[in-house]
Structures are given as structure tokens and as C-alpha cells.
Amino acid sequence: MSSSAAITRVSLPNHVRGGFVKLADFKIEQVAPPSKDQLADNQVILRPIYYSIDPYQRGRIAGVKGSFIESYSEGNAITNILVATVVASASADYQEGDVVIDNDGKWETEYVTEACAISKAPTQYSAEPKDHVGVLGMAAFSAYVGATVLAKPKAGETILVSSASGGVGQMVVQLAKARGLRVIGVAGSDDKVEYVKSIGADVAFNYKTCGNYLEAIKVAAPEGIDIWFDNVGGEFLDAALAHINTHARIIICGAITQYNLSSPDERYGIKCLTSVLIKKASIHGFIIDEYYDTPTHVAFYEEVSQLYRAGKITYRLSETDGLESAPQAFLDLFTGKNFGRSIVKV
Amino acid sequence: MSSSAAITRVSLPNHVRGGFVKLADFKIEQVAPPSKDQLADNQVILRPIYYSIDPYQRGRIAGVKGSFIESYSEGNAITNILVATVVASASADYQEGDVVIDNDGKWETEYVTEACAISKAPTQYSAEPKDHVGVLGMAAFSAYVGATVLAKPKAGETILVSSASGGVGQMVVQLAKARGLRVIGVAGSDDKVEYVKSIGADVAFNYKTCGNYLEAIKVAAPEGIDIWFDNVGGEFLDAALAHINTHARIIICGAITQYNLSSPDERYGIKCLTSVLIKKASIHGFIIDEYYDTPTHVAFYEEVSQLYRAGKITYRLSETDGLESAPQAFLDLFTGKNFGRSIVKV
The missing domain is CATH 3.90.180.10 (Medium-chain alcohol dehydrogenases, catalytic domain)
Structure with missing residues (x-):
């Protein structure tokens, strides 16, 4: 051939x-x-x-x-x-x-x-x-590990997810909804915001037009955030840290705003890290490669393929x-x- | 009476x-x-x-x-x-x-x-x-919870602890040594540094005279840091984040440099939080009150009182x-x- x-x-x-x-x-x-x-x-x-x-x-x-x-x-x-x-x-x-x-x-x-x-x-x-490379691929699996394994979600909690229409974010939104969470999605265009709502987010907003991040998060999550699933880093991460609840879990899956800086000096300085102390919270960084070929990977395949075949989740x-x-x-x-x-x- | x-x-x-x-x-x-x-x-x-x-x-x-x-x-x-x-x-x-x-x-x-x-x-x-209020008190118990429960230490790992001669730090040093870790203590005077060495730290240095924090940490821990037990926050926390190893655990027990700022704007901006992603690390905030009257509290009393009676630890x-x-x-x-x-x- x-x-x-x-x-x-x-x-x-x-x-x-x-x-x-x-x-x-x-x-x-x-x-x-x-x-x-x-x-x-x-x-x-x-x-x-x-x-x-x-x-x-x-x-x-x-x-x-x-x-x-x-x-x-x-x-x-x-x-x-x-x-x-x-x-x-x-x-x-x-x-x-x-x-x-x-x-x-x-x-x-x-x-x-x-x-x-x-x-x-x-x-x-x-x-x-x-x-x-889609609904069962690396990005979707990253969503699964972060949002369901590391974040230990409980029904009724509130999750905030950035890049919510992206490869990771859209799966976070849907897996969190499937577990009974209140989901707040953040995306970078009105079209994306509509999509995030269409796949189940209770609230979604456009970070490019929302004005002050802290205010926008407060309005979207007046009850505070229990799980913060971050794909962006920088200023938005900081604003979300300022609004976490006691025992919040913060999942650091990516930091796309920090990937193309001209020098390390340009990195955004996070001012609200003491929230982690005051709120008895935890932050979890992870890289998906460690989870391949584990029971977690099999559980992901089974749950997500079943939801997908049943038409209960979509993947753009x-x-x-x-x-x-x-x-x-x-x-x-x-x-x-x-x-x-x-x-x-x- | x-x-x-x-x-x-x-x-x-x-x-x-x-x-x-x-x-x-x-x-x-x-x-x-x-x-x-x-x-x-x-x-x-x-x-x-x-x-x-x-x-x-x-x-x-x-x-x-x-x-x-x-x-x-x-x-x-x-x-x-x-x-x-x-x-x-x-x-x-x-x-x-x-x-x-x-x-x-x-x-x-x-x-x-x-x-x-x-x-x-x-x-x-x-x-x-x-x-x-001393060797079995709140500060010592905080050291126990952070350094032995949350940090999950393994013999041979390297731990860095700030305020290493303080109520929490001196117990972290000694509990970590008792578990076979390499211990690096940081304190704010030469007298304190000597004390930290005398209770078992492998390396100790004075943060007020060490010059560049990042360089000082690199010299003290050329193999990188597996556990970073932080009592100070701010610039030193940031420098330590830049030097963590894969799967590092960061324990946020205090942030004394950030307690007396005139306004929230003065908070130090942490630039190395992406280390947590890159290094698949985790950060754990905790408040000791949740651990009172638990089996962990009993385990603390038993281990520390026994070590203390046997003359194996000291508490200044x-x-x-x-x-x-x-x-x-x-x-x-x-x-x-x-x-x-x-x-x-x-």
C-alpha cells in the first residue's frame, strides 16, 4: 500500500x-x-x-x-x-x-x-x-480525570470552567451536569457561549465582553465556587480564586494565557493564592499521560461512549x-x- | 478560690x-x-x-x-x-x-x-x-497534619520549610527527619538557623542574608523540592514553586508576609503557579481546627509525646x-x- x-x-x-x-x-x-x-x-x-x-x-x-x-x-x-x-x-x-x-x-x-x-x-x-481524537480522545479524557477523579464532585456543588466550548471544557460541562452540579461556563465569543448553554451549562458568559472578571463571576455564582476547572491561567484564574468556597478544589488543566509570553517576567502575578489557605482548598495540577491504560481510562471509555451512543452528550x-x-x-x-x-x- | x-x-x-x-x-x-x-x-x-x-x-x-x-x-x-x-x-x-x-x-x-x-x-x-500550648499544642499539631498527613512524605524525599524555628516549623523539621527526609529549613536570623540545624535540618539558611531566593533554594536543594511546607507566602513561596519536583506537594500553613498589608493591592503576585501544572503538583490549604478530636489528633499526641519523652525531639x-x-x-x-x-x- x-x-x-x-x-x-x-x-x-x-x-x-x-x-x-x-x-x-x-x-x-x-x-x-x-x-x-x-x-x-x-x-x-x-x-x-x-x-x-x-x-x-x-x-x-x-x-x-x-x-x-x-x-x-x-x-x-x-x-x-x-x-x-x-x-x-x-x-x-x-x-x-x-x-x-x-x-x-x-x-x-x-x-x-x-x-x-x-x-x-x-x-x-x-x-x-x-x-x-474526539469524544474519546485526550482532551475529553483530561476533562474526565480533572472533573470527576481529582475534583471529587458532589451533586449540588457549583463548578466554574474556562474555555468551556473547547476540547476539554465542553466535556467538563457535560460530565459535571451528569453528576448534578450547577455549571458555569466561560468562553470567548457569543456563539461559544450559546453552545456552552446548549450542552447544559446553567450559566455561561463571554469573558471578552463581561467587564470585570470578579464581578462577572460573582453574578454567575452568587453561592461561590466549589470546583474551579481552569484551562486559562492568569487574571481569570486569580479572579476565580477570590470567589472559592470552603474546601474548594481547583483543577489546573491548562494555562493558555501564559503560553505565548515573550519572557517569564510577563507572567501574570496571582494575588489570591492565600484563598487556598483561608478556604482550606486544594489545587491539583495533572498531565493526562499518567492516566493512560489505567482503570480510570477504562471507566472513562465506558461512561463517555455510553452517554455518547445514547445521545446524552455531544462533542464539537x-x-x-x-x-x-x-x-x-x-x-x-x-x-x-x-x-x-x-x-x-x- | x-x-x-x-x-x-x-x-x-x-x-x-x-x-x-x-x-x-x-x-x-x-x-x-x-x-x-x-x-x-x-x-x-x-x-x-x-x-x-x-x-x-x-x-x-x-x-x-x-x-x-x-x-x-x-x-x-x-x-x-x-x-x-x-x-x-x-x-x-x-x-x-x-x-x-x-x-x-x-x-x-x-x-x-x-x-x-x-x-x-x-x-x-x-x-x-x-x-x-507547646510541644503538644496547636502549632505542633499543624506541623503534624501538614507534614505527615497532607504531604504524604516518603523517605529520601526533600522537604523545604519556612519559619523553620517557629512553633510550626521546628516540629516540621523534626517530624520530617524522623521519616527519613532530607530537610531544608529557612529562618530569619543566624541564631535561628543554628537552632534549625541543631534539631536536625540537613541544610538551613537565613532568608534575610541569602541574597536571591531562587539561587539560595537551588544551592540548598540541587535535587529539587518534593514537599514545600510554607508558613510565609509571597516572594519566597514563588521562588520555591519554581524549584519543585514532579508530583511535589505544597502545604500552605500560613502566609505571614501577607498578613499586614495596607491594602489587597499590595499582595505579592505569584508568577510560578504554572509549575503546579507542569510538575503535576498539588497545593493544600488547611486549618487545624478541623482535625481536633479525630484519630489524627490521637496519633499526633501518641507519636509526639513518645518522641518528646524519649528526648528525640525538642521544642523551643x-x-x-x-x-x-x-x-x-x-x-x-x-x-x-x-x-x-x-x-x-x-
């Missing part, structure tokens, strides 16, 4: 330490395809079907040592989670046509990898390939076509142009 | 919202003593032996509503934990001469209270009355005489003049 036509490859010539990444920071090129003949034992050739586009990749592009995840190597292809078809196999575990998930898959339209680095897409959840994707569109799709994450979880279809 | 001589009373005429409290903010007066004849059923008259002087009282003096603990009422006596002798009783549960603990005892040299508001000082731990007190000295002892907490846990003996 491996074709002799050139394939597309998106790489990062140089790390981009600070500031916003630009299209010119990516290199898009046509290169020779891998050949079946060059496969060593236990290698496979993959042809991606869906690429996942995620804010956390900004950290890998920065090339900072000692972060939670390896930086991209300069000159090499960008990598991230993707769903692919096996087009050639020198592994007894995989055969041509298998649909697999590669958590560190290459931004190339065909590439060679080790069989031990991939896994078969689970088939027992009536899932389509797209679902593995922001889909573009062709690997060439991946760099722009990535840049759009930081200007809010995406609406829903960003993926690229090939 | 109730005497007819006047008693001393220390009260707070007006809340002091911001800035440092001054001696003139307290009112010290002689008032008529309570009379045995006026006792209602189930009331007792107490004569305090040891008063406890604590930084957290600053919050109660501020008169801010909605904090974790009730503000002091203007015009009334200051209250705080104390150890007292029962000098008269109209309760079947107490008799003259009983030594009791009153968690909300009055800064009066004799006063009436309800029997249900006090408890007998436990006698099964070979404790002296002083121990109940900063003791002054006479209730009249309590206001100055309180002010001294914020200038670092105290050395060890502050108490007032009558």
Missing part, C-alpha cells in the same frame, strides 16, 4: 522560546515516502487519518528543558497524538488496515514507527476512528483538511478561532 | 483592617473579677496558666467577614487557645483544680465560660500544662510573663523577635 508519491511533512526548524508562534516557524515540505522494504522487525508504516491539534504543544515548541514532556527536536517532524491506518507491517501484532492510536505520531502523511509505540484503537465502544470538533493546514489550526488555538476540539483530517 | 482583686483584661476596641497592628490598638485594663455566685448551671470560672500567641490572630483582628474563623468583636476580650485551671465550677464534669484547654479562651486573668466549650487537658501523655518556646505582655508578644511575631513558639505565662 505504501505509495511512491511524495508525502507531506511538517517540522520545526528552530525552537520558538517566547511570543506567539508564526506560520513561518513551521516547515512544510514534500519528502520521499517510507518504503515497505526498509522496515525492520517490529516496525510498521502508518498513514494518519486524524491529527490532534493541542495547546500543550506550545511547550514542546519552546524547547525548554526539564518540562513535563520532551521538547520537539529542531529539524524533526512535529509529533502529537493521531489516529492512523497501518499500511505495512513487520510486526506480528499489527496487520495492514488496522486502525491504531499513536500518542507520539509524526506530522507526516506516512511514516515508520515501532509497533511497541502504538496501540490498536479500542473497538468495544462502537467508536469511529475520529472519536479517538473544529476540523480542517490536510496536514498542510495543521500549523494554522495550531495558531488558531491561541486566538480563539477554533470552536471545539481542533483536529485535522487527511 | 475566685479572688476579689481586680483581674487583667486585654481587648480590641476596634478592628485593624490593614497594616501592622500597634500596641495602642489593644486595650489593657483592670476589671472586676467574676464571682462564683454568678455562675449559672454548667458554667465554670477559669484562671489561665499559659496563653498562646499566634500569627493567625491577625486575621481575626482585621474584622473581615467570611474568613475561615470568626473575627474578634470590637470591645470584647481577645480570645485564643489557652491552658487554664478551673477555680470554680457549676458543672458536674469539672472540679476546682482541673487543668483544661480552652480553644477560644479569653485574654482575661479570670473569666467565666461554658463547660461545653472546654476540654480536660489529656493526662495520658505525661504532659505538663505548658505542653498543651518564646515565653513572656503576665497577660500584659501578650500584645507585645503578638507584635513580635511579625518582626521575627520571637524565637520559637510564643506563649505567655501567668
